[in-house]
Amino acid sequence: xxxxxxxxxxxxxxxxxxxxxxxxxxxxxxxxxxxxxxxxxxxxxxxxxxxxxxxxxxxxxxxxxxxxxxxxxxxxxxxxxxxxxxxxxxxxxxxxxxxxxxxxxxxxxxxxxxxxxxxxxxxxxxxxxxxxxxxxxxxxxxxxxxxxxxxxxxxxxxxxxxxxxxxxxxxxxxxxxxxxxxxxxxxxxxxxxxxxxxxxxxxxxxxxxxxxxxxxxxxxxxxxxxxxxxxxxxxxxxxxxxxxxxxxxxxxxxxxxxxxxxxxxxxxxxxxxxxxxxxxxxxxxxxxx
Amino acid sequence: xxxxxxxxxxxxxxxxxxxxxxxxxxxxxxxxxxxxxxxxxxxxxxxxxxxxxxxxxxxxxxxxxxxxxxxxxxxxxxxxxxxxxxxxxxxxxxxxxxxxxxxxxxxxxxxxxxxxxxxxxxxxxxxxxxxxxxxxxxxxxxxxxxxxxxxxxxxxxxxxxxxxxxxxxxxxxxxxxxxxxxxxxxxxxxxxxxxxxxxxxxxxxxxxxxxxxxxxxxxxxxxxxxxxxxxxxxxxxxxxxxxxxxxxxxxxxxxxxxxxxxxxxxxxxxxxxxxxxxxxxxxxxxxxxxxxxxxxxxxxxxxxxxxxxxxxxxxxxxxxxxxxxxxxxxxxxxxxxxxxxxxxxxxxxxxxxxxxxxxxxxxxxxxxxxxxxxxxxxxxxxxxxxxxxxxxxxxxxxxxxxxxxxxxxxxxxxxxxxxxxxxxxxxxxxxxxxxxxxxxxxxxxxxxxxxxxxxxxxxxxxxxxxxxxxxxxxxxxxxxxxxxxxxxxxxxxxxxxxxxxxxxxxxxxxxxxxxxxxxxxxxxxxxxxxxxxxxxxxxxxxxxxxxxxxxxxxxxxxxxxxxxxxxxxxxxxxxxxxxxxxxx
Numbered sequence: 001x002x003x004x005x006x007x008x009x010x011x012x013x014x015x016x017x018x019x020x021x022x023x024x025x026x027x028x029x030x031x032x033x034x035x036x037x038x039x040x041x042x043x044x045x046x047x048x049x050x051x052x053x054x055x056x057x058x059x060x061x062x063x064x065x066x067x068x069x070x071x072x073x074x075x076x077x078x079x080x081x082x083x084x085x086x087x088x089x090x091x092x093x094x095x096x097x098x099x100x101x102x103x104x105x106x107x108x109x110x111x112x113x114x115x116x117x118x119x120x121x122x123x124x125x126x127x128x129x130x131x132x133x134x135x136x137x138x139x140x141x142x143x144x145x146x147x148x149x150x151x152x153x154x155x156x157x158x159x160x161x162x163x164x165x166x167x168x169x170x171x172x173x174x175x176x177x178x179x180x181x182x183x184x185x186x187x188x189x190x191x192x193x194x195x196x197x198x199x200x201x202x203x204x205x206x207x208x209x210x211x212x213x214x215x216x217x218x219x220x221x222x223x224x225x226x227x228x229x230x231x232x233x234x235x236x237x238x239x240x241x242x243x244x245x246x247x248x249x250x251x252x253x254x255x256x257x258x259x260x261x262x263x264x265x266x267x268x269x270x271x272x273x274x275x276x277x278x279x280x281x282x283x284x285x286x287x288x289x
Numbered sequence: 290x291x292x293x294x295x296x297x298x299x300x301x302x303x304x305x306x307x308x309x310x311x312x313x314x315x316x317x318x319x320x321x322x323x324x325x326x327x328x329x330x331x332x333x334x335x336x337x338x339x340x341x342x343x344x345x346x347x348x349x350x351x352x353x354x355x356x357x358x359x360x361x362x363x364x365x366x367x368x369x370x371x372x373x374x375x376x377x378x379x380x381x382x383x384x385x386x387x388x389x390x391x392x393x394x395x396x397x398x399x400x401x402x403x404x405x406x407x408x409x410x411x412x413x414x415x416x417x418x419x420x421x422x423x424x425x426x427x428x429x430x431x432x433x434x435x436x437x438x439x440x441x442x443x444x445x446x447x448x449x450x451x452x453x454x455x456x457x458x459x460x461x462x463x464x465x466x467x468x469x470x471x472x473x474x475x476x477x478x479x480x481x482x483x484x485x486x487x488x489x490x491x492x493x494x495x496x497x498x499x500x501x502x503x504x505x506x507x508x509x510x511x512x513x514x515x516x517x518x519x520x521x522x523x524x525x526x527x528x529x530x531x532x533x534x535x536x537x538x539x540x541x542x543x544x545x546x547x548x549x550x551x552x553x554x555x556x557x558x559x560x561x562x563x564x565x566x567x568x569x570x571x572x573x574x575x576x577x578x579x580x581x582x583x584x585x586x587x588x589x590x591x592x593x594x595x596x597x598x599x600x601x602x603x604x605x606x607x608x609x610x611x612x613x614x615x616x617x618x619x620x621x622x623x624x625x626x627x628x629x630x631x632x633x634x635x636x637x638x639x640x641x642x643x644x645x646x647x648x649x650x651x652x653x654x655x656x657x658x659x660x661x662x663x664x665x666x667x668x669x670x671x672x673x674x675x676x677x678x679x680x681x682x683x684x685x686x687x688x689x690x691x692x693x694x695x696x697x698x699x700x701x702x703x704x705x706x707x708x709x710x711x712x713x714x715x716x717x718x719x720x721x722x723x724x725x726x727x728x729x730x731x732x733x734x735x736x737x738x739x740x741x742x743x744x745x746x747x748x749x750x751x752x753x754x755x756x757x758x759x760x761x762x763x764x765x766x767x768x769x770x771x772x773x774x775x776x777x778x779x780x781x782x783x784x785x786x787x788x789x790x791x792x793x794x795x796x797x798x799x800x801x802x803x804x805x806x807x808x809x810x811x812x813x814x815x816x817x818x819x820x821x822x823x824x825x826x827x828x829x830x831x832x833x834x835x836x837x838x839x840x841x842x843x844x845x846x847x848x849x850x851x852x853x854x855x856x857x858x859x860x861x862x863x864x865x866x867x868x869x870x871x872x873x
Contacts, residue, residue: 063725066728070593073589080570085719088721265549265550272568278520278690279520281520284544
């Protein structure tokens with residue numbers, strides 16, 4: 001535990017987190033800082049991006065250069081950062097409303113392009129910051145301010161969708177498992193390509209269904225019999241969700257060139273760190289007369 | 290298309306060649322070849338194309354103004370019409386004037402019998418000629434251009450060279466069949482009509498075309514903008530295709546590796562601008578390009594760049610709107626949109642170049658301004674400027690210096706990204722520099738942490754908005770006056786109207802033109818001075834509500850009483866400007 005305490009104090013900013021006491025964001029925050037401490041992630045080698053939602057406050061509490069963008073748009077910003085500097089570890093924090101409602105288009109396309117970034121998807125199955133409405137992850141029948149008679153919509157499954165869309169690293173954890181999340185984030189970052197890490201996270205204020213107790217009781221780890229390179233098995237496991245049957249761990253992991261690996265211009269160093277000079281365009285005049 | 294009221298041309302020094310046919314006939318490439326033959330013979334040209342959304346098929350037309358001197362506009366009259374189908378004749382015969390020629394496909398049942406006797410017709414049996422050379426229907430335009438060159442005393446060898454340049458990478462027989470086809474067209478009309486040849490494209494004596502260093506180029510506004518971006522050191526472009534600016538991405542994408550930039554096709558315009566912002570956050574010189582509809586999607590990113598103080602260049606090529614509107618036609622209806630898009634206030638710089646040359650320089654300048662002021666810069670153009678080729682000398686940017694403003698890529702002690710500064714501009718850095726900061730869409734403090742306190746809010750808002758004051762003093766360009774200093778009538782306008790207005794001025798000796806190129810910040814004092822001194826003002830613009838008219842009134846208090854607007858998707862014609870001014 002001393003390692004964890006040390007990392008918490010070294011990576012913090014002057015700001016005191018404003019999440020509700022017991023919020024799953026604390027666990028994700030701690031796990032990220034622990035991983036950062038272990039791997040030396042800082043403003044010289046890493047960048048973080050957040051969308052809008054409770055998760056987005058993360059940028060105020062971590063000592064790494066950050067971009068807090070707009071609701072749903074963290075992935076295109078993260079993709080832009082990675083293309084401009086492919087030496088950086090790029091982490092995109094997002095929520096289920098952020099990435100699966102407003103930003104679902106970007107979620108699918110970032111996965112298919114296999115940009116070398118890690119998406120940490122805070123999945124609390126509710127809109128917390130706007131004080132409790134149904135999210136794309138809320139189960140059918142979910143009662144909230146926006147669905148007082150219970151939601152009639154089926155929830156989206158980000159794991160299934162990511163695997164189907166071309167993501168090459170797909171995993172899930174629960175916000176209480178700080179050390180395990182930390183190891184998972186390190187593995188996700190080391191994977192070349194798009195990594196999705198879904199973190200099941202209680203919203204202690206607005207979601208009284210998915211509590212810490214619920215996740216502690218109903219989750220289990222995928223074991224060695226699960227072949228993480230088998231897409232069909234991964235899809236099958238990603239759809240498993242029942243009492244005592246919510247799998248955690250790495251569902252899918254395959255090696256495939258990342259987007260950045262395939263762009264010739266990016267092979268000669270970080271685009272954004274190069275000198276900007278006036279270019280001679282005379283050679284382009286051919287064809288203009 | 291306005292009716293040619295008189296049966297004479299407004300400017301006899303400009304010859305208008307027009308070719309029309311169904312979509313898929315290769316009208317645009319044929320027209321461009323004609324323009325290039327003129328260029329390589331020492332002439333200036335300006336061309337204008339009209340085409341519907343291709344899903345409906347339909348009528349394509351391209352017209353080329355040819356002149357020994359600079360020419361900046363299309364004209365409403367047609368001196369030589371190539372009709373590849375009946376529709377072309379039906380739609381454009383009213384533009385024909387005394388002495389006009391009509392070259393038509395006599396194998397296509399085109400009826401020319403009703404044309405007035407002052408129009409000379411030339412039949413060309415295109416299907417027969419194609420059979421003779423064992424060619425294909427796409428060669429119709431090569432044959433037609435060959436025949437037109439014969440009647441206009443053009444140099445057929447230039448056309449043959451252009452065909453080689455176009456098809457040289459294909460099998461040799463494609464070139465030789467096309468060569469044979471255009472030669473047959475050329476010979477056919479000469480045999481029948483040797484006495485009707487007009488010396489329009491006679492190569493100018495003493496002029497030599499140097500393919501390695503041409504004295505005149507023929508880029509479109511889109512191409513000029515792309516060239517400007519490359520010259521200005523642009524390193525990242527994310528552009529979702531949209532008429533009329535798609536050709537910017539077509540011009541950029543093939544040259545990434547040679548020049549060391551990245552072009553990325555995003556999933557939508559929201560992603561486009563957010564990617565560009567992300568790339569700029571990590572140090573790239575970033576751009577996007579779109580039209581009004583795409584810019585609507587970019588609106589949220591526009592303000593995001595503003596509050597996070599991230600440089601990004603936005604090319605907005607206007608077309609007839611709203612919604613899908615008139616997708617392939619021109620308009621200037623987005624002026625207020627780019628000025629007001631996004632919630633709240635943030636500093637935005639808006640430039641409105643008026644022709645191909647101005648578009649090139651605005652594009653180059655926009656990248657410097659975006660980095661210097663750490664804010665979005667819009668280059669506002671339109672379909673007319675984006676897709677018209679215009680003769681320009683190779684761009685002179687020898688005095689251009691890259692200005693990245695206050696920027697450090699090195700680690701700084703006690704760094705504060707958004708520290709206040711009298712000019713509103715803080716020392717910028719990028720992700721990966723080792724300096725911790727937060728580019729925050731929430732209002733934020735000097736480091737970038739979210740902060741909603743009164744004093745901080747006021748400090749940061751004032752700091753950001755101060756950048757426009759600094760820009761007004763250091764970079765803003767005053768309107769340019771064309772024509773006599775003292776004039777009976779002063780035309781006020783902006784953007785692509787410049788060309789037709791300059792052509793109109795050629796026959797309006799006591800009229801001058803105030804050309805506004807900076808929309809925000811706005812050159813209030815200089816413009817007010819110019820307008821106060823004018824005897825009679827007329828405002829010209831291509832939108833329904835007179836958006837510039839209102840902007841001038843808002844800034845200067847001057848209410849221009851004569852407001853000439855147009856919103857039919859067509860650009861202004863010199864003829865209608867002359868008519869309007871003469872009617873005063």
